[in-house]
Every structure is written in C-alpha cells, then in structure tokens.
Amino acid sequence: MQEKEMFDLTIIGGGPAGLYSTFYAGMRDLKVKLVEYNKELGGKILFYPEKIIWDVGGMPPTTGRTLINQLVEQATTFNPTICLNEHIVRMVREPDNTYTLFNEQGKAHYTRAVMLASGHGIPVMQKLEIEGADRYEVSNLHYTVTQMDIFANKRVLISGGGNAAVDWANELANISKEVVVCHRRDEFGGHEKNVEQMKSVTKIHTPYQIKELHGVGSAIEAVTLAHCDTGEQRQIEVDAVIVNHGMKLDGCFLIEAGLALEEDGFLRVSACMETSQPGIFAAGDVTRHEGKLQLISGAFVEGATAVNGVKQFLDPKADKQAYVSSHNEKFKKKNEQLKQEKQAQLMN
Template identity: 55%
Template sequence: MSDTLELYDVTIIGGGPAGLYTAFYSGMRDLKTKLIEAKEQLGGRMLLYPEKMIWDVGGVTPIRGEKLIQQLTQQAMTFSPTLVMGQQIVGYERQEDGTFILLSDTGEKHHTRTIILAIGYGIRKLAKLEIEGADRYEVSNLHYTVQELEIFRGKRVLISGGGDSAVDWANELEPIAASVTIVHRRDQFGGHERNVSRMKASSVRVCTPYTVQALHSEDGKAIDKVTITHAETGETEQIAVDDVIVNHGMKCDFGPIREWGLDMGEWHTRVNEKMATSIPGIFAAGDFVTHGSKVHLISGAFTDGVLALNSAKLYMDPEAPTVAYVSSHNERFKEKNRELGVVDEEE
C-alpha cells in the first residue's frame, strides 16, 4: 500500500496557528510538507472568535482573529505545501522502513516520514449553558460566540464566564453596548491581568461570585431577564437583558489519538525540550503540548512549531543543520524577493 502513496517528509496534523506556522517553517527547511485539518476551515480555535482583537503577537499591531487567520494562511502557503481539509486522522501504522501510514476517518491514507501533532485541544465543542430549555434561545439572543460586534450596539448585554474570551468581549462591547454585565462564579478572573484591570476600571458591571440560575422570556422566543445567584449566600437578582453571551470554555475530545500510546494527561501530551513525544518520529506543538518552558500564547505556539520541525528534520537527517537560515540569508527566499521586486545587493 505504501508504494502507491506519495511519501512526504513531514505531515502536520492541525490547521491552527501552530500548524500553519510550522507548515511555513517546514518550507524554509526545504521539506516536502502536508498539512491535514479535520474541519473545512483553517484557523483552529481562532475560528470561534473572528472579531476578537489579538494584541500579543510579536511585530503585529492589534489585529482581529479573522485577519490573523488570513495572514497565517497566506504565510503557510508560501512554499506550496499539500493541504488536506475535512479529514480527521484517527490512527497510524508504522512501516518496516520506519515511515508512517496515517489513517483518516474518511478511509484515506497518507504516507509520511515524520508527524507533527498541532491539534490544540482536539475536536472542540463549546460548553453550553446547563439550564433546561436554554437551547430554544440559541436562534434569538443566546450566543456562544461573537461573530459580529455591531449586533450588540445599544443593547443590554450579560456575559457569563471568566476566562480570556469573556473578559475580552466585555472590553470590546463596553464602548458600543448600552450596558455590559459580566457574571463569574469566582472572584478571580482567568483572563490576562491587564485586560481584567481594564474591564474593572470601565463601566462594565462585575458580578462575582455569581452564576446564571434561570433565563426568563415573556414571549417564549427571546430572553428578556436573567436570574443570577450568589455562589456563597444564595442571594438572587434579576437583570433585564437584550442579549446573553455564554463563554464557559470548551469541551475537548482527542478521539482515537488517546489510544496511540502518547504520554498524555487530561489536556495535553508531554514532550521534551525538543518537542518530541514518547513515540519516535512523532513530534507536537501548540496547545496540545506541555513542557517545562511552555508559553500559552500564539507566539509560544510558533516557537513550539519551529522546535518540532527542527527535531523532525534531524530525526530524518542527523547531519542536517540544527536550524534554518534566517529569511534574510535563506536561499529559499531569493526568488520570492525577486517576485516582490526586491534585489539582493549580493547578486
């Protein structure tokens, strides 16, 4: 079977920031690269927050998630990797020559020398509000993602949640909504400290430690009031609303990958400082990994990807340079520069 399949040097599983940047860097190292994404869109977790402002990518001024996805995708395609969409990789077979056959849920197979897992938190499902009948309002004014800020202009908005996204949405909506109330079950928020401070210094009403207990609707179609309950005293309060946003995180499912034999915990696989997993030839990057110096930022995912790719290169060729030449001195960019009208002074 492997004789009939095209052999790739590196197959990256996952098309989020880690996978996309790794595909670009793999091109810098002149490797034959394939990227496989389970969904029909690239972007990974950022697809859930296309209008969210991202501030912490080095050298990039504040940028909306959808725009960053576009730019990462464009960069990933620089060296024309093979792109496969809509396939979830469920298993692998090690061949006698040490290469891998990857098995997808569609029945298709992929042949590769090395694998880089950039699957984030696996198949992501938004954690829903655990109130009976809440789902009926999902077609009106109960939201689990924010696709367009303008629909909340002049509205009374209640946000349930205390992580990065809940805090970010509170800050984004505060200038345009009539009012913003954020309800969190703990006194401490999980968002970045600066963003939490900004939220608390604004007109956002912060209700902690409270939980959403009930949704009320006069017409049965849209929520017009929310009952919240104090987590310690049991005291309740009703708040009039026009829209409710729930951000309780995600339920994640790694599926059959849990059966591969990786050294996995509940949320991550453990890798060493070179992003090597417990299985030779399989490396990992991004939110999927944990290691002693892990940085849970998009920039940290980029670094993981570079380390994983360099390790894959050395796994295939121990005599290869340990890193790629920087773009200003990398031969692979000379033609790209000419296409941009940039002439190398040394030519």
C-alpha cells in the same frame, strides 16, 4: 479506492504552531500536509478574533483575525495540502515505519512523519445544556464574539465569569444599549481591575444562571435567570445572549496513541521536539518542557525546531536547519515578484 499519496510530514492542528510549521516545512523542502479539525484555520485564536495581540515580535498590535490571516498567507507560501473539517482519531505505525492517520469517517492520510500541533486537545465551547438552545445559534445566541459591532445599541446578556466574559462585558458596554452579566458564583475569575470596571458599567446578577430561553422562531427575546441557592427566578428582556462557560478539550487521541505524557498530561518531548514514538514530533500548547515559553512566539520556535527534527529523522545527512530567508535561494524568485508588484503600485 482511495489513492495512497505519501507525504513527508503531516501536521495535525492549524493554530499558530501548525501554521508556522507548515511554512517552515516548505523551507526545508518537505512535502507537507496540514489537517485541521475546524472548518477554518487559526486554532484558539478563533475564539478571540477581535482581541488585540501585542506580543508577537516585530509586529504592531494586531487583532487575532488579522494575525490568523497573515499566518495562513505565510503557511501557503509553498503550496501545502490543507485539509479542513477533519478529526484525526487514530494513528497506525506501519511495518515500513511510515504512519497512516484515520479521521472519523475512515479517510486515511499517509505520511513518513507526524507533527502534533493540536493544543492540549481539540477546544470545544461548553454549550448551554438547555433544551432547544441550539435553534437560537443561527441568530442571537453566541458562544464567542467575532464582531463587536453586531451588538451595537442592543440589550446583551453575558453568562460567565472568566477573563473572556469580563473583557467582552467591558468592551460591549461602550457600544451596547445595556449589558447584563450573570454568573453562578459571587466571585469572578477575571483580573481584579477589569472586574471592578465591569461592575461599574454593567448590571450584575450573582449567583444566577440561565434557566430558560424565551423566543419566537429562531431569536431569543427574553431569558429567565434562576438563583443558584434559593431557586428564585427573574426574567430579563434581551436582544442577544453571549455564553462563555469555558471549553472542553478532546485529548483522547494522544492517550490512545500511546505517547509518553508528563504528570500534568502534556506530551513529553526531546530537545528536537520528538515524542516517545519515533517520527512523531510536537509543538505548541500540546507540549511541556524546561524553558517552555507560553507565547505565540514560543510556538513558532517549537514548530521550526520540530520541523528540523523531522528533516533529520527522514534524512540524517540533512542540514540541521534551513538557511535564513534573507539569503535563501528559495525566495529569490518570490523576492523578484514582490519588487515588481511594488514598482507597479508606485507607477499607479
């Protein structure tokens, strides 16, 4: 029988909002659990780990992967419970006003409050709807680019016409033997300047889409493209295929939970980031409100605001916010450890 361990706060979603909220919940002395759908933390940043991020305050330009690593390190400061590979599909409010969350396998999580930080649903890459395509995913069929160098000196086909596809084409043109781009429309959705650059450094096939993959074993060796209007076909030899056809979002959990939504489908929240259900808060891309800041930094602010709301929901007499870290007793011992480590490094 599953042990019923109660947490003060359970955060659903391990992107920037969820990770920073996990850290800040530790500052507020909350017993916190973070539940993430994917096998690793990072949220949507996982889809562009090599892209450079400039707009996080106080940080130099850094890759998505580096930012994820730093957020995870910060989130684990106060030893939270972290659960990966769990898709929360149902939420039940109990008679004592606590909540029980259930994943797809029926495992239960018990909590006094909930924070939704899962974005506008769970992002899932749109995959090729071609029979047998999945067998190539272990070798040279890619739905995102996590390491540029694996495409060095290779013939690469990119299928897609959005910002990500255009950016990848321009980046890979510098290191790959050849970059070919196919798109089912004549026009590309990326930024005009980037599209013009792409057209000058790659081979373009429009309006064409992937018709068939040809390979031996688990590796693609050639691709048949078909004209979207005439059906005319052409075959090109490749060493790697990158598909960027956008993402599907699984947001049914929010609807089934009975939470009030704005007209555009985002969660309606109060000034303290509480939803229409008592004890359920939200932060990040899942919300829309007046003054919404569509930056990672905005997700941090919303996360901290939501955690403060949770703290006062659980204890109305609690302080409205945590004492700043530079003068917070919770960090005294940790600061001493950092000083000792720095001194040891200088001595070496």
